[in-house]
Amino acid sequence: MLRFAPMRPRRSFVVARPHDTVLETVRAAVGRADAGRCHGVMSGNHLELLIDAAERHFWSPWLSVDILPSDDGTRIKCRYGPHPSLWTAIASLYAFLAFVALSGAVYGGTQALLGHSPTGLIAVPAALCLAFGLYIGSQIGQRLGADQMQILDDFLERALADHPGERNAERAAGVPRATG
Numbered sequence: 381m382l383r384f385a386p387m388r389p390r391r392s393f394v395v396a397r398p399h400d401t402v403l404e405t406v407r408a409a410v411g412r413a414d415a416g417r418c419h420g421v422m423s424g425n426h427l428e429l430l431i432d433a434a435e436r437h438f439w440s441p442w443l444s445v446d447i448l449p450s451d452d453g454t455r456i457k458c459r460y461g462p463h464p465s466l467w468t469a470i471a472s473l474y475a476f477l478a479f480v481a482l483s484g485a486v487y488g489g490t491q492a493l494l495g496h497s498p499t500g501l502i503a504v505p506a507a508l509c510l511a512f513g514l515y516i517g518s519q520i521g522q523r524l525g526a527d528q529m530q531i532l533d534d535f536l537e538r539a540l541a542d543h544p545g546e547r548n549a550e551r552a553a554g555v556p557r558a559t560g
Contacts, residue, residue, distance in 0.1 A: 387470075387518045388461040395456060395540055399449040402456075402540065406447060409539030418535050429532045430463070438466060439521035443532040458536070460529055462521065473514060481507035 395402055406427060410420040420429045429443040430436070442464065446457040461467050484503020492498040522529075 384515070385519060385522075387515065388459055388467075389522070390457070390459050392455065392457045394450055394452045394454065396453040399447070399454045402454040403447055406539045409535070418531055420535070429535060431528050431531065435528070437524070438463070439524045441522075441525045441529045441532060443529075443536065445536065456536075456540070460532070462518075470514060470518070474511060477507040477511045477514075 403425070407422055410422050410427065417435070418429055418431050420427055422428075425447045427443075427445040427447065429445065431440045439462065441460050442462060444459045444461070446455075448455045448457065462470070481504045484500045484507065486500075488498035488501030488503070491500055
């Protein structure tokens with residue numbers, strides 16, 4: 381089966397410590413973030429990590445982290461993606477291309493019903509090609525931003541490393557890293 385890499389990679393894992401302890405540890409790490417690499421903003425159970433402006437490009441990743449209570453300790457849910465304004469533009473382009481494809485299909489179908497040449501149908505494959513081009517662009521952006529994704533991932537690892545032996549045990553047990 382054909383499987384596409386995600387446009388916004390995700391990962392989720394559980395830290396075997398109480399939720400309040402993990403929140404305090406992460407808040408402290410965000411407060412002493414390395415200048416020049418990345419920084420974070422935390423509100424409630426949510427953390428946003430981004431690359432500092434001096435190193436940021438339009439393809440630079442943005443990491444959204446939800447720190448949620450769990451029966452096993454604390455669930456960490458991460459989603460990597462572009463800057464939110466860029467992601468909004470991409471989502472808007474996809475919506476526009478869907479509209480173009482649907483409009484072309486309706487117009488071409490109407491032309492065919494009236495006995496005319498269905499030239500409007502050309503919009504459907506054109507929109508699909510452009511949508512695929514956007515997807516390829518997202519994959520190229522992920523490749524270009526892979527080193528910066530690692531910077532964000534490393535910061536999160538350090539922020540959660542209140543007990544480094546525990547994190548190493550989680551990694552040995554197969555805690556997934558970001559993919560794609």
